[in-house]
Amino acid sequence: MAKLKNENNSGGVLLKSIIGLPKYVFVALAILLMGFIFLIATINKNPLHIYLLPENFTGEVEITFAQADYPPLKIEKNIYNVPTSGKLKTSTNLKGGPVEVYYVDNQGHRKEVIHEEFHGVSTGSGGKDNLTVAHFYIGTKDQYDNYVKQLGF
Structure with a gap:
């Protein structure tokens, strides 16, 4: 049973070990990055x-x-x-x-x-x-x- 638990969490452990951040912090940063990209894409690029x-x-x-x-x-x-x-x-x-x-x-x-x-x-x-x-x-x-x-x- 413990082996199954480790397999299910292996993605989270791997993610944490790769970037050194908890999974929820990584998700929050990804959402912020997507929001920033959306903002840049929608800014009026027409000349003044x-x-x-x-x-x-x-x-x-x-x-x-x-x-x-x-x-x-x-x-x-x-x-x-x-x-x-x-x-x-x-x-x-x-x-x-x-x-x-x-x-x-x-x-x-x-x-x-x-x-x-x-x-x-x-x-x-x-x-x-x-x-x-x-x-x-x-x-x-x-x-x-x-x-x-x-x-x-």
């Missing part, structure tokens, strides 16, 4: 998009992508230097990812646009020219509501 707007900018921002005659965005990050017109064209293709929006003053200092001033985010593609365009509006809720009314919505 940084929109730099002129100081005190209010209005629609429109970015048109994949335009051959326009410069690409900076490679290390997708940085959009939006002109006062709010319209920007780039040869870079649109990729999803998190967005940060800043006002930039004449000295290059950034001030983050607060969430309450960021409205109507949309992207779309198609039309006769098959353009890919991203839109959003910067301003107060009242300014955005007036803008939408002017568009006839």
